[in-house]
Amino acid sequence: GESVGLHLPTLSVQEGDNSIINCAYSNSASDYFIWYKQESGKGPQFIIDIRSNMDKRQGQRVTVLLNKTVKHLSLQIAATQPGDSAVYFCAENRGTGFQKLVFGTGTRLLVSP
């Protein structure tokens, strides 16, 4: 399944499914993008990042895709597990020479066993 992170939408998947969380960013000059996971009562936790000179980056069970033409970022989670349940945020760096992250509105991922 997939979702667009506009008004904290919820993506519900079954354990073992692949999840896709989407994010639209607005500044074509943004050069660095990060995905964060936030669990209840905790701070955002770094998942994966990508620089603007790349279009794909893979981590353990996660892949980030960057499409600069349409200013779109996605996070793919393979074999989703109940522990992946959280709110996911994309962030774009709008600073030049320093980091100024602008966060998306977030997507809540619910994984049922």
Place this chain on the structure above:
Amino acid sequence: DTAVSQTPKYLVTQMGNDKSIKCEQNLGHDTMYWYKQDSKKFLKIMFSYNNKELIINETVPNRFSPKSPDKAHLNLHINSLELGDSAVYFCASSQDPQQPQHFGDGTRLSIL
């Protein structure tokens, strides 16, 4: 080992009071940040300090004053608290503009 730590975790106080939130990072990072997360989970940058110098100040009311005694600490002082200040405040740090920020677990501020 806690990388970015904030105190207190919860802060309940009356309107009009003055309060401070402390943040410390043991990552050796040069840059620290304060964010505000509202009830809809929207996360917004407030301030950023690099080596004790202010580099981002995002149209935050001047009732909010960050203070960085050294590059490992960035405290947030808030004067004359208002109802709209109720939120979760996060501290973060990073090493350079192309490295991810590391966040603390937040301070939930509730104004009565």
